[in-house]
Amino acid sequence: MKKLKRVFLLCLVISLVLSYNIFAGGGQEQTPAPAAVAQEKAMTHDELVAAAKEEGNVVVYSVTSRIAKAAAAFTTKYGIAVEATNLKDFELVEKISKEGSTGASGADFVLCQDGGRVMGELINMEYLYNYVPPTMKDIIPAQFQNPLAFAFINKVFIYNDEASNGVPFKNIWELTTPEWKGNFQFKNPFQEGVNANFLTMVTKPEVADKIAAAYKDYFGKDIKLTTKNAGYEWIKMLFENDLIITTSDTKTAESIGVKGQNKPQNAGLFVYSKFRYKKSKNLALEPMMDVEPFSGFYYPIYALMSTKAANPNAAKLFIEFLLTEEGFTPWSANLGTYSSNPNVPLVEGDHPMTTWAKILVEEDPTFCFENRGDVEEFLNEYIY
Numbered sequence: 001m002k003k004l005k006r007v008f009l010l011c012l013v014i015s016l017v018l019s020y021n022i023f024a025g026g027g028q029e030q031t032p033a034p035a036a037v038a039q040e041k042a043m044t045h046d047e048l049v050a051a052a053k054e055e056g057n058v059v060v061y062s063v064t065s066r067i068a069k070a071a072a073a074f075t076t077k078y079g080i081a082v083e084a085t086n087l088k089d090f091e092l093v094e095k096i097s098k099e100g101s102t103g104a105s106g107a108d109f110v111l112c113q114d115g116g117r118v119m120g121e122l123i124n125m126e127y128l129y130n131y132v133p134p135t136m137k138d139i140i141p142a143q144f145q146n147p148l149a150f151a152f153i154n155k156v157f158i159y160n161d162e163a164s165n166g167v168p169f170k171n172i173w174e175l176t177t178p179e180w181k182g183n184f185q186f187k188n189p190f191q192e193g194v195n196a197n198f199l200t201m202v203t204k205p206e207v208a209d210k211i212a213a214a215y216k217d218y219f220g221k222d223i224k225l226t227t228k229n230a231g232y233e234w235i236k237m238l239f240e241n242d243l244i245i246t247t248s249d250t251k252t253a254e255s256i257g258v259k260g261q262n263k264p265q266n267a268g269l270f271v272y273s274k275f276r277y278k279k280s281k282n283l284a285l286e287p288m289m290d291v292e293p294f295s296g297f298y299y300p301i302y303a304l305m306s307t308k309a310a311n312p313n314a315a316k317l318f319i320e321f322l323l324t325e326e327g328f329t330p331w332s333a334n335l336g337t338y339s340s341n342p343n344v345p346l347v348e349g350d351h352p353m354t355t356w357a358k359i360l361v362e363e364d365p366t367f368c369f370e371n372r373g374d375v376e377e378f379l380n381e382y383i384y
Contacts, residue, residue, distance in 0.1 A: 051313035058314035069330035100127030108315035114193030115365030133320035156296035159267035162284035185268035203231035210293035239382035257283025273336025
């Protein structure tokens with residue numbers, strides 16, 4: 001019933017999407033702020049600091065737990081108290097939706113992911129709006145400003161490099177062969193919206209065409225469809241090949257990477273940041289960066305203002321802080337999270353987003369908003 005309600009809500013607001021030019025190639029136009037905040041006075045940095053200190057505190061909901069360390073640094077720098085709440089992506093969407101629809105007091109701003117739901121259920125409903133700090137408008141690339149991307153996360157094919165004699169597969173269709181039956185892991189897409197978005201993105205015509213070409217490259221013949229397109233077909237064959245559905249990327253990494261396994265076909269698709277476990281937990285993990293037609297996917301974490309923010313200036317100052325090298329330190333200390341500010345340095349040994357963007361599927365919130373309901377219905381046959 002919850003999924004049916006979600007689809008019904010998307011149907012109610014889907015007509016609004018055409019008026020928004022969001023993220024996927026249309027970054028020049030700003031998402032209009034709600035009427036209540038559209039006439040906000042532009043301030044210099046010093047004026048913003050003074051106004052923020054008068055408010056005295058700021059409330060943020062975040063999908064990343066490292067917000068606590070960033071909050072402590074922000075308080076040390078500006079003397080402004082922060083109330084930070086860490087939530088799962090679906091919890092954040094539902095909390096903001098409830099608060100927005102009832103007028104309840106809540107967050108001043110959010111760090112949120114799951115672009116399709118954020119766009120359709122929070123931005124289009126005017127519970128959240130876009131704000132780009134003036135000091136960052138000439139630094140953050142235009143295509144990342146609407147909605148404002150605070151950071152990017154990547155999920156990559158990773159395998160057990162102790163058990164395998166080299167990279168275990170180089171084409172995603174190998175995962176549908178008997179050798180990989182029951183040997184590939186992926187977190188339940190109904191437990192994490194970005195995973196559902198990835199499966200939605202593989203059905204996008206441009207991506208599906210690449211998947212069809214990869215099929216021909218691997219099997220030496222054109223694909224015969226039993227579904228809408230090659231993306232749906234790959235999803236179907238992946239699940240029918242006993243895909244292992246997990247409950248967390250951490251557990252996936254630990255299961256795949258434990259040493260002493262005699263299992264050459266052993267891999268998963270999970271956050272690249274878990275690659276740090278290679279050293280910290282002595283696991284056998286190695287990423288695959290040359291898989292056809294993609295090596296995984298990436299998605300943004302957005303920083304968005306609440307329409308009913310009680311402390312809007314403190315929120316704006318905190319957003320500005322998070323986009324600086326200093327404010328991003330809790331994330332840049334490890335690999336796998338990338339600031340939208342190109343001046344923020346990477347941790348040693350990581351790859352820049354320019355490298356990842358060439359080999360990963362990019363989350364398109366517009367396409368996810370319009371099509372995820374269909375993909376979830378398709379997935380119901382295999383997961384429930």
